[in-house]
Amino acid sequence: MQSRTVFPKAGLNACCWKCGFDYRKTIEQPHLLEESHVRFQEKLEHALKNGYVEWANSPNMHSLVFFEGLRVLIAGLTSRQTRNRLKRSTNISVAELSDFPKNGFEFANLPSRRELFSILAKVTERWPESFVDLIHECDLRYADLKGDGLRRPYWYEDVIHLEASARRIATSDAEFNSISNAVIARNVKFSAFKAKLLFDRKLHWQPVTSVSDEIYDELLISIDHEIARTLDSKDRAVLIRDKIMFAVGRVLKLSQNELACLTLDKVRQRVTNTEVADFYNNAKTPAQAKAWVEWYWENIRHQLEPSESVGHVFTSIQSKKGLRRSAVGYRFRRAVDAAMLTREIAEYGAWVK
Template identity: 85%
Template sequence: MQPKEDELLSSWIIRLAHAHGYKVQTMCSMLLGSDAAIWNRDVDQLAPIEDLQRLSTISGASIERIEKTTLRSLEGDLFEKHTPHGICRWIVPIGVFHRSRRRPGLMFCPQCLKEDPEPYFRRTWRLAFATICAKHGCYLLDTCPNCNSPLAPHRSDMQSRTVFPKTGLNVCCWKCGFDYRKTIEQPHFLEELHVRFQEKLEHALNVGYVEWANSPNMHSLVFFEGLRALIAGLTSRQTRNRLKRSTNISIAELSNFPENGFEFANLPSRRELFCILAKVTERWPKSFVDLIHECDLRYADLKGDSHRRPFWYEDVIHLEASAKRISTSDTEFNSISNAVRARNVKFSAFKAKQLFDRKLHWQPVTSVSDETYDELLISIDHEIARTLDSKDRAVLIRDKIMFAVGRVLKLTQNDLACLTIDKVHQLVSNTETADFYNNAKTPAQARAWVEWYWQNIRHQLEPNDAVMQVFTSVQRKKGIKRTTVGARFRRAVNANLLDRMNTEYKAWIK
């Protein structure tokens, strides 16, 4: 007799016993020994491998198939490490005391049990995220609708010493005998978002990956670890107080959320929690970012106690809720700044927020990367190509050579203002053939650029004969001033819309 799809080990053992006309405890004593008190513990979590091997021998089911009915088989997909003793992440505890269960740790869907040709309990119904049935659009239940007792299917055949089960699983309450399939469902309104989210969670667990956070195949473990971190952040006391400001979500059921883990929360609270998660993750990360801004949620509260937060969650809270907020990317920043300028408005983070309702946590780059260096010089090349006046072109070429030489040779504004061709030869002993297909990156290339400029461009700016400085002013006919170097650098940065780059020249040579 084979386990059914997603069947729980305890459910399969009960069906196995009843199919052979035995009570559960009788069969277990016969097969596993009279001292094998498997119902005095959470058998779905703690079943020893030797017990599974015996069950495999008498049932014909493979040990691999039986192992899949246990909760530890979720290791590596739902949680990183199974915890056989104590509380395991994502698994709702059943509170075993002798053979009784003090906590409602097993859930069920009346419609699923009613439709099953042979009813059985699902492994998914032991998981903390299982609060609704996505198939039937109804609430899951975790206690008897008649007497409110926690489910204990293994005790359902203990009511009579003389009556023995004949087939299948007895889906009746062990205490009052109520048939769970006859549960009259109260009408509930399930939000479509919640149903879709439940389907996503179950799909991620079943296939081992999920399309999430711009990743087409994110491993389910990374996905669930991030959700757990998100839950810890949303259920912290400080965050719950701030969530009261939200106009989109209700936190009524989260007011007394247990601090020892959401697995200990009652079913209505967990259902409310995952309904909230469905809303804040529907358009990840936008929906969550909107909630952060609306309620002014803080990084210190959202990060929880764990030091291991998956990148897809950590990136968002560090970016949007941290005191040291930065923009999402250079591409987005430049795109928005260009759009602001297109409206003939001087760019600022405040203006970006006014026009686009998008917070740019503007933090100028304090040191310039080689990529940004190339970007600025290429931008000046584009300016040169668009300029028809020969003298204006010469000024732009001067600026390009000056900024490149300053960057490569680490020259200050004053150094550039005083730079002579002899000084260049002192600083750099060798040279190369001038190459303008690639930007100068070495001292020898920088020297080659200066020598080319000295021979071909400098005279177009008409400096006085006595002037020895390499870089000269077209108006004064003398060496360029130190302050002019800084002003021309700021002009180049602003003209080419590199707003995130520090407009102070000193950042250029760091």
């Protein structure tokens, strides 16, 4: 009769079933836990157990919102740019994160997870003060911290939007003009991306609140120069259309959509006064703008060959219909780039303000 009892023997439950490694030969590597790690672990366990957590000035934040924010925070901290910037920190070590996988936290090895847990415990110890201090110390950027997803909980988005987006270096007018002129000379129009490639300088500036009359005159004069250099009659008619269109939009304070949908009747309803068209000076009053529109309607508009059923003042030479809003914006930006007034005219809204 054979006994069913398995008696202990040498090596029983001491070796790995797959590779045969003897666990008794394992060298212990103790890891010292800090108090912040313990408190962070307790907070995670509390959120899992109760379904809510006290966080970001909210006494009962839903655990889903809390963990979604942590997930985005992990994605932001493990991005390549952020890891490089975290090396500037005197309080955080990122040695284990140097080979962090692109797939994310779930595919990281244990040393990397342990190091990341330590970083999370430190940046969440006093939220958001600890994280804000880290952003300022390492100059972390919003583009790197926003993670790889479209959904960012409010408690995380508010912090990175306020602290990481606002850290911009002011650019002097002289520096901007010299760089932008060089970029335009090489690429026809200004591009911040080209400026970064050529001069390793990111240009950030506040949009001009309004455009002065001097800049207004300068843009129209630039278009006049293009008209004078153009031999093709249709191209010249397009440039004259642009000049009249931009002047009318500025004087009558019209949006791009209103400018695209403008008709002669709408102009006459808006402006009752009548003047004779004068091109010696640029239009500055609604009556002068109306005179320019009426002159354009009688002398230039037909050269663009619009359809008979189209009542728009400004039409496209390609479609024979009224200009679209996007076309108005494109032509305006083209004129601004050609006049090298990118710094002075940041956007169409400043033109009509």
